Structure formats: structure tokens, C-alpha cells
Amino acid sequence: MTNDRLMLMPEISKYTRRPESTLRYLRHKGGPDAPPLWRQGRRLVAWQSEIDAWLDRLKAADPKASE
16 A cells, blocks of 8 residues: 555545535445445545556446446
């Protein structure tokens, strides 16, 4: 993780183009669609590489996604 960076919720929301409320709900719901968010104090954060891997998994799970 040499070039990895820690992202805060507003950055994650902007990066994924999903509302913060949706990301929080998916985290609360859990399961394979849940984003890899974790608490650092009172903030929800994630490593950018984990967000990228999560988006790749979502794409791979979509049978109509084009390569």
C-alpha cells in the first residue's frame, strides 16, 4: 500500500458518485454489496484501493457489464 490513500466519506461519495446516505445504508445492511468502510474515531473512512476493489467486485457481479 505504498501509493494508497485514506479517503474520508465525502471523498468516497464523490469518487463513487453515490450519496453518503446510500453508502452508510449499504454499510449498515452488510453483505457483498457493502462498501469497505470502517470507523476511525467518529469518521467513516476507507483505503482507495479497497474502494477500487469493491467497485470491481460490483462490476464483475453484473452479468450485463461490458469489459
